[in-house]
Amino acid sequence: MPDMRKPEWKRTLLFVALAALGATSCSPTALDQGDLLSGGQTQTAQPPAATVVLVHGMGGFKNIGPVGYFFHIPELWQRQGARVFVAAESSFASIEQRAAELKQQLDRIDGPLVLVGHSQGGLDARWLISRLGYQKRVKALITIATPHRGSPIADLVVGAIGGPVEDALNVLVSVLGWSLTGANELTTGYMANTFNPSVPDADGVTYWSYAGMASPLGLERNSGWLHAVLTPTWTILKSKHLDSDGIVPVDSQHWGTFRGLIPGDHLGEVNQPLGETPGFHAAQFYSSLLQSMHDQGW
Numbered sequence: 001m002p003d004m005r006k007p008e009w010k011r012t013l014l015f016v017a018l019a020a021l022g023a024t025s026c027s028p029t030a031l032d033q034g035d036l037l038s039g040g041q042t043q044t045a046q047p048p049a050a051t052v053v054l055v056h057g058m059g060g061f062k063n064i065g066p067v068g069y070f071f072h073i074p075e076l077w078q079r080q081g082a083r084v085f086v087a088a089e090s091s092f093a094s095i096e097q098r099a100a101e102l103k104q105q106l107d108r109i110d111g112p113l114v115l116v117g118h119s120q121g122g123l124d125a126r127w128l129i130s131r132l133g134y135q136k137r138v139k140a141l142i143t144i145a146t147p148h149r150g151s152p153i154a155d156l157v158v159g160a161i162g163g164p165v166e167d168a169l170n171v172l173v174s175v176l177g178w179s180l181t182g183a184n185e186l187t188t189g190y191m192a193n194t195f196n197p198s199v200p201d202a203d204g205v206t207y208w209s210y211a212g213m214a215s216p217l218g219l220e221r222n223s224g225w226l227h228a229v230l231t232p233t234w235t236i237l238k239s240k241h242l243d244s245d246g247i248v249p250v251d252s253q254h255w256g257t258f259r260g261l262i263p264g265d266h267l268g269e270v271n272q273p274l275g276e277t278p279g280f281h282a283a284q285f286y287s288s289l290l291q292s293m294h295d296q297g298w
């Protein structure tokens with residue numbers, strides 16, 4: 001019998017659960033995984049000269065067996081001729097520590113870089129650029145669903161003890177892999193009063209951001225499919241009149257030049273679970289993003 005206490009087994013079981021979730025939410029508009037690889041519609045793009053670095057969020061990983069955090073996205077970009085590096089940071093650690101780990105990995109790569117960070121990964125990248133001397137190497141930082149101004153969900157996690165937010169806590173801890181300790185750095189107060197004042201944007205680096213937005217069955221305007229597991233956290237944010245991807249308010253995801261909405265939730269933005277993202281064609285989005293990097297001369 002495997003030791004079920006080990007993190008890798010917990011994460012493997014997580015993706016089994018997410019796969020089951022995807023099977024119950026099938027839709028005619030769901031992404032065909034073949035579109036990402038060899039079957040279905042071919043996605044084309046010209047790659048940038050710089051190496052593209054993917055940085056995962058809290059509770060994330062490079063891959064578990066054949067399953068990557070950015071599901072099939074590195075393979076898609078590599079097929080389109082891009083040099084892609086997928087970072088592997090500690091799943092649960094402070095922004096400062098994760099940024100230091102990122103620096104150690106990128107120090108072994110030559111040439112200019114374009115960083116693409118999801119969720120906390122965008123904050124790690126901001127720290128790397130501004131505090132660890134990487135502004136001369138990084139052409140651009142592109143953040144997706146990054147809580148630049150924190151999230152009320154983190155505020156609740158830090159201050160909550162049982163009560164009506166118990167279901168939301170279970171989502172964060174058991175499904176998204178949030179660390180209760182790490183949640184302190186994603187609070188609205190910490191981001192406004194500590195992180196943002198001490199991590200200014202670096203001159204010469206382009207900052208782009210994209211925001212995910214979702215709703216139950218994707219019925220709200222400009223929103224994508226909300227996977228059922230994120231309903232508790234989405235409901236809390238909606239009760240505060242905040243549009244979100246189920247975890248991070250849309251306004252908090254804006255940083256630098258805001259490039260637009262992704263019709264998906266916090267899982268769907270990285271083509272999870274396992275490519276089941278009704279209403280959001282991940283291959284088209286990420287191919288277009290790669291082409292934009294090329295067009296900017298990066």
